[in-house]
Amino acid sequence: MNGSSFIPNWALLQSFASVAAHGSLSAAARASKTSQPTLSRHISTLEQALGYRVLRRTAGGIDLTPEGAKLAAQVSKMSEVAAGLGQVSEGTSLKGTVRISASQIVATYILPVILS
Numbered sequence: 001m002n003g004s005s006f007i008p009n010w011a012l013l014q015s016f017a018s019v020a021a022h023g024s025l026s027a028a029a030r031a032s033k034t035s036q037p038t039l040s041r042h043i044s045t046l047e048q049a050l051g052y053r054v055l056r057r058t059a060g061g062i063d064l065t066p067e068g069a070k071l072a073a074q075v076s077k078m079s080e081v082a083a084g085l086g087q088v089s090e091g092t093s094l095k096g097t098v099r100i101s102a103s104q105i106v107a108t109y110i111l112p113v114i115l116s
Contacts, residue, residue: 008049010082013075015042016054020072024061 018028018039025036032039047053054068064072102111 008046010078012042012046012049013078015039016046016068017072017075017079019043019055019062020064020068020075 015028015032015034015038018032019025022028022031025039028039029036043055047055050067050071052067053065054071056063056065056068100107100111
C-alpha cells in the first residue's frame with residue numbers, strides 16, 4: 001500500500017478476493033452471484049483508491065500483480081477474522097421491544113402479512 005492509512009471499502013476487497021480466488025471475472029461473478037461489470041468496476045475503484053494495479057488481465061484470465069498478491073494475503077486474513085466475528089455473535093440472543101411506525105393502511109393490510 002502506498003504508506004497511507006487508507007482502508008478500502010469492504011465490498012471492494014471482497015470483490016477483489018473473489019476475482020483473485022477464481023482467476024477470472026466471469027468465474028468470480030458466478031460464485032459471488034453478481035455481474036462481471038460490477039466486479040470490474042469494484043476492481044477499478046480499488047486500484048484507483050490504492051494507487052496501484054492489483055490485477056493483470058491476460059488472455060488466459062487474471063493474474064495478480066506482486067502488490068495484488070500481498071493484498072490478497074491481507075484480505076484473506078481479514079475474511080477469516082470477519083468469519084470469526086460472525087461465529088462469536090451466533091451464540092448471542094437479541095431481546096427487546098421492536099416498534100414499527102406505519103400508516104394506517106400499511107399497518108392494517110401489509111404488515112400483518114409480512115409479520116405473520
